[in-house]
Amino acid sequence: MLGEVLTWIGATLGPVGSCLLGLVVLLLIFSPGGRPKNFPPGVPMVPVFGSLPFTKGTVSRPFLNSLRKKYGDLASFGIFNRKVVLVSNLKTIKEVFSQAKTAGRPELFLTTVRNNLLTDGRHTFLGILGSSGELWHEQRRFVLRHLRDLGFGKTSLEPLMILEIKELMDHIAKQKDSPIVMQRFFNRSIINVIWAMVMGKRYSYGDARLATLLKTFIAPGDINFLSPLHFIPGALKFAPYLPFLKKDVQPFIKVTNFIKHEVEEFQRDETAKKSDCLTALYLREIEEHKNESSFFHMDQMVSVIFEMFVGGSETTSSTLTTAVYMLAKHPEVQKRVHEELDRVVGRDQLPSFSQRDQLPYTQATIYEVQRTLRLVPFNLPHATVEDITVNGYMIPKGVFAYLKPRMTQIIDCMMDPALWRNPNEFDPRNFLDAEGNFKRNEASMPFGSGKRQCVGEPLARLELFLFFACVMQRFHFYDVVEEPFSSSNPLFAAVPRYTVRATARY
Template sequence: MFEEYVTFSNVLPISLGVISVIFLLLSTRRGRNLPPGPRGLPLLGSIREFKSAERSDDFARLRKQYGDVYSLRLGFTDFFVINGTKALSDLIVKQADAMSDRPSFMFTLSKGLGIAGASGDRWREQRSFALKTFRSFGVGKRCLEKQVMEEVTTLMTEMEHFKGSPFDISHLISISVSNIICSIVFGRRYDHDDNRFQYLMTVIQTYNLKRNLILENASKWLRYLPGDFTGVKKSIERQKEIRIFLAEQIREHRESFDKEVIRDYIDAFLLEQESQSSSNSYYSDDQLLETILNFFNAGTETTSTTIRWTIYYLITHPEVQAKMYEEIKLGLGASSCVSMTFRQNLPYCEAVITESLRLANIAPQSIPHGTCHDVTWNGYVIPKGSTVILNLSSVCMDPDLFPEPHIFKPERFLDKDGHFIGQKNFFPFSLGRRICLGESLANMELFLFIVTMVQWFQLLPEKEGVPPQVHVITGITRNPSDFMFRAIKRP
């Protein structure tokens, strides 16, 4: 009798229902000894916790509720947020062996190649090679200053062409900064009126503004649905255009390669490639392409965005700009050209740049880390293969470290005698073994570009007495919206 009722037509929906219930239960199930955190909804997990315009505000709110290390779930993925100087140091620095991988979701675009998205032995080998090669081309040394100043001077000349009329500096800055990394990687620079290069700068900016790394990681299944919830699909299309350009550079270098004359990073890589066995995939053409893509993206966006934020702060705080200019006049003495030689004579300028790095906070959660084995902290376990978010905002916006953190106040980086006291209490270039490869280059660029700009021009709002209104656009980096300003040449 029972068999009469057990047919395919009624077993199928029952089976699907049971599978769905199991599926939903698994999506809310939490492992043992995980750091505390909100339980979340089936499938969607903790997505309702992201309520604010900026993720940093949501992370700060959750920190007050759950502590310095907490867990969140989106879909079937747990990820772990680390807050505060001590927890970041305990986990990212002191347990660096376990915490220096990248999460598997980053393979979507990079396939585990390059440096930024690589893990394990490949990452260690390629990072070591990049550091050695960069040093050989002057990164971290004074000899690179001439190349940087060439781009600084070109930018100042481009700004002069506006003759005090309002303009948006976004593309000019991107091209100038990108030319520095291009000279190291490609052995050449591009003119400001090069249409293709201008277009590529737009592509990079769009790419960095559209991506949401947290959603990419936590909700991988979203990328298979119609639409582009995480920005991955658009990113893949955008990156294809940049890859075509970079592949052309590699092909041209291979055709003109001379191992007796190493012109740039690509040549250095090709030389190393020749010396390696054919089975060593660490020095493949795909690896080279992905690595220089990392340099091209990172070497353009982060520094140019910080400079744009600094211009905004100087326009909205004219008293700071005036004080910088007075120090520059005194600090340079009889010299008319800004140089790293004079850096120690310009402590207030240093403080302004450092405060801009802090308040601009352009990489508030850095790039996610991954764990290569279980990590314990205060009795909690962060399992192997987890995704870890470094909430750098929790340090640079900490009111205990920086009273009134939302106020632009360069004096916080000066002692009572006006000496620069550095940036020991926050990590603008991240921390641990994944600290930014280009930190020394970025610091040189920021100093030379910003100090020279204030030396040459008075930076004013588009309309007299009306400061620019910007809002924050958050993607991979935290950007100011476009704004116009006037650059009045100083006498």
């Protein structure tokens, strides 16, 4: 009987019509319907399509930015069968994301597609970024513990970084006032730092393997992780085979293939396996647990390597690229940074991480670049692992079709006039007190907030300070020529595309 019905549908509607009908049926099966009881206010939701009929089928940044003004600190909308709560206001963000109940991770294009590609479909939730519960806790503890042993965020990593910085500065000097694309230089250097820490090796600037690394460099801003296409039931599982997701999937295929090859090569190198890099430490942990049920296995290790490579490289490189852009556009700020570096460090030695507290204006400038760039204005979604009540509203526990991704509106905190001295301008004084001392501001959350705050923050802080301080000590940047570009990505800011000229200061 069923076969006859399917045959009739195929003959009546044709291949395209049959596929569309199948999609509608799937949506109906998995759709949770409208707004749950006592759910945060927001855009109307209808069965199957959620709020898409009211957003013209897209989720744009202007739309996200408008939600707080219209609905308050908790605002909701739906993308097909997914319900999203947008959390704004510093106090509410701190309250919500400090809870273990909100530390879950829903299925996301970024993590689900990656994990399926890395494991040939064996696992969906892997790594640190893409896992939840006990797996997430154990992997996060392991990585943090061993990265601290390796000097994560401490001065023991300084010699490695200084080596990369010196090579970077030599290449900048060779340009002799020619226009420079700074992002290419920073990409090379930061990738080498990460790769040396994770895999125990680095590459010279002309090395073919480094060129391959650069080609596999993923910029999250190039992929819209809130695209409704990603939320079609089954889309994440079958993404590599769907023509309309081919463009988004292709960068992940390149990176996963590269990392798989590197891991296989690493395992054949007995000297590398005896080293103290993260991969060697992880392999020894796998060996220790080989006769028991464990979260430590090859698929998990490869996922962690992927996250260290992509997450640790792209954000730091983008921040440094923006820093040069902003200082070349604000010569008065660049002059003050130069003066402070000359006064405290001099020109006979490179700045050291131990001098960070003696360089408050330099440190404040780095923080202000992050505030102004707002590379990730909306945190990656979390998921509630238990029912929670916030501001009198109920957000239910996430289950299969009712998984409740939630996003933090970090951009709201970065631009609040009540929290900043001069929120609408690039002004390092936003991070200085009346005496000119560096002053943290809890509203600055470039690495996220709460239980899932970025595991790589200490390393990123060290990289940003050393690279920025050393490069600014050596060079004066000027003559920015911007390249036209536009980005409609609601979750990630676009890094400025430009060329700049550099003159050695000594």
